[in-house]
Amino acid sequence: MEMDSGDRVGGGDSPASDASSGASAGVKVRVDAVVVSDLSDAALRRRLAEIGRATSALAALRSETLRELTRRTDAATAEQTAKDTLRIPGRAARSDVKLSVALGDLDATRSGLEEGTIPDGHAQLIARASTEGSIDEAWLAERAQREGYDQFRRTVARHQAEASSDDGASLLERQRQARSGKIFTSRHDGMVVLNAQFDPVAGARLATVIAAAERRLYSNEDPKSRPSHPQRTADAIAMLMLEPDTARPVGMSLLVVADYDAVNHRLTNARLSDGTPIPIGEIGRIAADAQVLPAIFNHATGDLRMGRSRRTATELQRAALALRDQGCIGCDVSPDYCRAHHVIEWQHGGRTDYDNLVLVCNDCHHKIHDHDHTVEHKPGTSRYELCSPARPATGDSTVPRAPPA
């Protein structure tokens, strides 16, 4: 596949130097056809990176074309053309056209996309944020070049909250207004689909309750015939709706976190456990609900060291681990599906301390106990990673497995 807006993909009557609507100045990303079975692992990885850059460059060309179509006609016509020509769903066409038009004003993002240094998904996040309020586009485009998708999604959310004059309150309000849901029977396979979108706070509360129901289902399953994770999620949702009395979880239903600024005696940096920022005012609003656990962190971590006084992690420890590990250290699954595992095991004298605990999901926990996976400290960080017997730690192997006491 070769792309060169001058004469191949972009080929047409308009020269690439026409800059009227941000025309790309000659995108050149080339991926040759090869016999992939002949490539080394490293060459395969390099090839995948090249294909990633080419995909971005292609997205830039598509966006440029949709923008020009919109300029000549209107958004509705461009959408219809995209839907018919690219044969994509109407919803995708609408979003494509909207974000393509937004990209027209985002110079740094557009050139990163053209050069293949900003992936399409990252560019879409920036374009969407630009339609929701004012952003520092150059700063976001710079971050987009080096952050993974999930990290960048949080960066954008945090930036939107900071850039807003009201600590993200109006953004959250807009997200609340954008809630939607529908129930329909799929024409494709006859399955009934429940589809709903919520603002981050309401969504996190629902996700926590569903995860609690899943944990309960998991503990009652026959280990020899477990359903898949998506099947269990469907079962949990059905149980919550059809048997609300039995399914209602006890204990916390949402974790919100903030830092305490001891100098100014105020809370700052309010967020959900996955790092999604929320307006500080939300803490007061939702903390009135007994099912919300507000965790406030400052320098004191005494509460995070339970030593040998108890075997299981406290809710506060789980909160702190959710923030540090962001999910299972083996597979990144959400903290809601994880348990706190002792790095030095309890039966070997391990302590129930923050720095001797890691979050692992049930599957990864099983790998540690039955398949010789090990928990390794990531040097220079307070974090850990799960290593298979075949794959050594990414870090310095001279670092002791146990954290400093």
Ligand SMILES: [Zn+2]
């Ligand atoms: Zn896992």
